Amino acid sequence: MKAVSVHPDVIVVTSRIWKTTATAVRSGGEAFLIDSPILPDELEILPALMAQAEFPVNGLLVTHADWDHLLGQYAFPDAAIGCGETTAARLTAEPGAAARELRAFDEEYYVDRPRPLSIPGVQALPVPGYCAVGEQELELHPADGHTADGTAIWIPWARVLVVGDYLSSHAIPELSPGASLDKYLTTLRRLAPLVSQADVVVPGHGEPLDAARAAAILREDVAYLEGLQGADAEKAPLPLARRSGAQRNLHQYNLSLLREGRAS
Template sequence: MPTVTELPTPDPRVRMFRSDPEVDCFAVVTRRHVVVVDTFGTPGEAAQMLALLGDDLAGRSLLVVNTHSHFDHAWGNALFAPGGPHPAPILGSRLAGEVLRSPEAQAKLARKQEGDARFAGVVLHPPTVTFGGALTVDGGDLTLELRPAPGHSADQLAVWIPELRFLLAADALEFPFPYVEKDADLPVLLATMRDLRALDPAVVLPCHGGQHDASLVEHNLAYFARLAAHPDTTFEEALADLGLADVPNADFYRDLHGLNVRATRAALR
């Protein structure tokens, strides 16, 4: 099982946890609640995060948010599900609940379990509190606005903390760039990124790529603008255009670049 470690952020009330090299998840410590944002790919990784939260859990209720239904964000839900070791309300979009209850999700889990013993004990649990549109969590001192952020996936939410101007962007923003699974989703993702830019965040915390300032939004939009102008752009050329010589998980992002090129060409047609 991967080891979960904590990374610093500019405000200790927003805690960042990494299962390297897969994903970053978060916990927002408010006066009333500890709000866990995403649960990693397994309950074991989620349990490591909960142990690191330590004394912050004392005297506060526990809430969980699924930004979306992808395995590295929601397959640790069993830790918090009814009857689990740490039952708590799990908030997510209505669509995320539908996806996690679907036969397709069960089939994906079965494939993962066949190929990797890490997932042997995973049982899918959808959010227990679902909603359409936006939802606000009042923590007493901090507000968490759960905002629709589709494009990377149709069920995705981002978390905006207006008092801090912190944006927990899920996979709507990434370093070096986000991606779309389906060609038709590219205009939706671009609209979401523009909506997130309008928030004028001071700190952007995506689930892949580490902590950034608001320039991450501009870098991501610039990447797709380059593809629209030059759809034959190679992965290496795209990195150079962003001022990067290399990135972690380069082979992974090279494949994702191919998906984005395909979606861009479809949009241009």
């Protein structure tokens, strides 16, 4: 796991697998962890890392309900969990789904965990809205489209934007069952002015980005998604730096979801 300070009040850790990010933000003697790394040893050392950096984590936030963003309680079992209203609704509608998907991942990669994933309850936060941390407030912005739920988090005093599974420099936009092309594009356009204000943009998968790089990825992602909406979706333009075999396979997966009506 890699940890980098992008601001005196913000640390980003990146998992060794899928480059999944988690962002710690502090203010006034409190700290929240947004999303989570994946591997057990990463989660095990996270409390010591946060304590050494003087980030007293007492709350967890999640950008959306995909299982790989929900593992913070392994590191901080006593921390309360907050999420946007759409994510809280998805967790309620899909009880046990995240635990089953984590178990399938662990079985595939021979990963042992100290206990099954348990999400005892979450606090639903209004989005758009605000969430207090110490003496400051985080801004919560709707970010659905990749999934049926989602929240982007703007840290105004640090000029850091945490976007969840958007704007990855490694992966093209990924749809999922229940995803929406129109809502994905709306989210990207909503994020654009925040990206322009940011010093750092943290995608859900990949390294933290400066505003110029994030804006370029945003433009490429808009072009790709608009291509998927076109008459010849097969030829939607994959960004030049994201044309690996894995990303071509992801493109075919997106097409299959649209053809089968599992995404709109």
